[in-house]
Amino acid sequence: MSTPDETPPEDVRPSEGLEGLYPFLYAGRAGLDTALEEAMRSTVQKAAEIVRLRRQMAEESAAELAACAEEMADRFAAGGRLFSFGNGGSSTDAQEVATVFLDPPRGRALPALSLTTDVAVVTALSNDVGFEVVFARQLAALGRSGDIAVGLSTSGGSANVIRAFEEAARRGMLTVGLAGGGGGRLAELGLLDHLFIVPSSSVHRIQEAQTTLYHVLWELTRHALEARVPAGGGQPPGAPEGPGPDPAAPRARDPGRGPRS
Numbered sequence: 001m002s003t004p005d006e007t008p009p010e011d012v013r014p015s016e017g018l019e020g021l022y023p024f025l026y027a028g029r030a031g032l033d034t035a036l037e038e039a040m041r042s043t044v045q046k047a048a049e050i051v052r053l054r055r056q057m058a059e060e061s062a063a064e065l066a067a068c069a070e071e072m073a074d075r076f077a078a079g080g081r082l083f084s085f086g087n088g089g090s091s092t093d094a095q096e097v098a099t100v101f102l103d104p105p106r107g108r109a110l111p112a113l114s115l116t117t118d119v120a121v122v123t124a125l126s127n128d129v130g131f132e133v134v135f136a137r138q139l140a141a142l143g144r145s146g147d148i149a150v151g152l153s154t155s156g157g158s159a160n161v162i163r164a165f166e167e168a169a170r171r172g173m174l175t176v177g178l179a180g181g182g183g184g185r186l187a188e189l190g191l192l193d194h195l196f197i198v199p200s201s202s203v204h205r206i207q208e209a210q211t212t213l214y215h216v217l218w219e220l221t222r223h224a225l226e227a228r229v230p231a232g233g234g235q236p237p238g239a240p241e242g243p244g245p246d247p248a249a250p251r252a253r254d255p256g257r258g259p260r261s
């Protein structure tokens with residue numbers, strides 16, 4: 001600890017540390033203007049890039065997205081469940097995949113579980129066996145023929161995602177992959193029923209486009225299931241038993257339909 005008449009070493013002087021990290025804050029008005037212009041230019045460029053990527057995916061993958069959703073609807077209608085998985089940012093996307101099917105903004109809840117959610121299971125499998133089996137072992141215990149495996153990987157090369165798909169394929173599950181770049185090992189292996197590849201080298205643009213892809217998959221699956229409602233009404237095949245939530249009821253978090261406060 002330094003006394004008042006001692007000068008602390010350079011690496012612990014807070015202002016100099018911050019100046020190194022954020023030079024534009026210390027460079028006067030001109031430096032700040034340049035930094036703001038650069039931030040604005042970069043934001044506009046990223047926004048344009050994601051719009052272009054989403055448009056490209058919509059044009060190139062529309063038919064396969066529709067086919068995939070029909071197959072997912074077939075599985076749900078026959079009592080299948082969805083399991084999702086991925087690492088890092090894709091682990092949170094896997095959670096959102098499960099959430100949008102299980103707690104959708106419209107329509108019926110569908111059985112879905114993210115394999116990234118249970119920290120005890122994830123750490124025990126990683127610690128006791130290895131990180132590469134962290135999703136595959138869960139699928140081996142939970143997955144059945146007729147279920148759906150949705151895996152996300154920006155590189156397409158994560159060993160635990162690949163092992164999970166191998167396990168899912170062995171069990172006769174429908175396998176749906178979301179990857180980026182050129183698709184990586186997932187594309188090379190060719191073991192997936194459907195693989196949607198976002199053609200970008202930016203991890204963040206890939207993740208943004210994948211967000212759109214899985215929301216589109218949910219929306220198309222919902223439509224496919226609703227189209228199967230038996231003539232004369234009743235529940236769509238595969239709908240959970242019991243009264244369930246009224247799909248037409250306003251939802252508190254849906255500002256377009258809920259009561260205005």
Ligand SMILES: O=C(CO)[C@@H](O)[C@H](O)[C@H](O)[C@H](O)COP(=O)(O)O
Nearest residue numbers: 087088089090153154155156158203
């Ligand atoms: O890009 C982010 C967050 O946006 C990272 O957390 C990223 O997801 C992690 O590095 C993952 O481990 C990458 O795995 P993958 O997408 O290549 O399968």
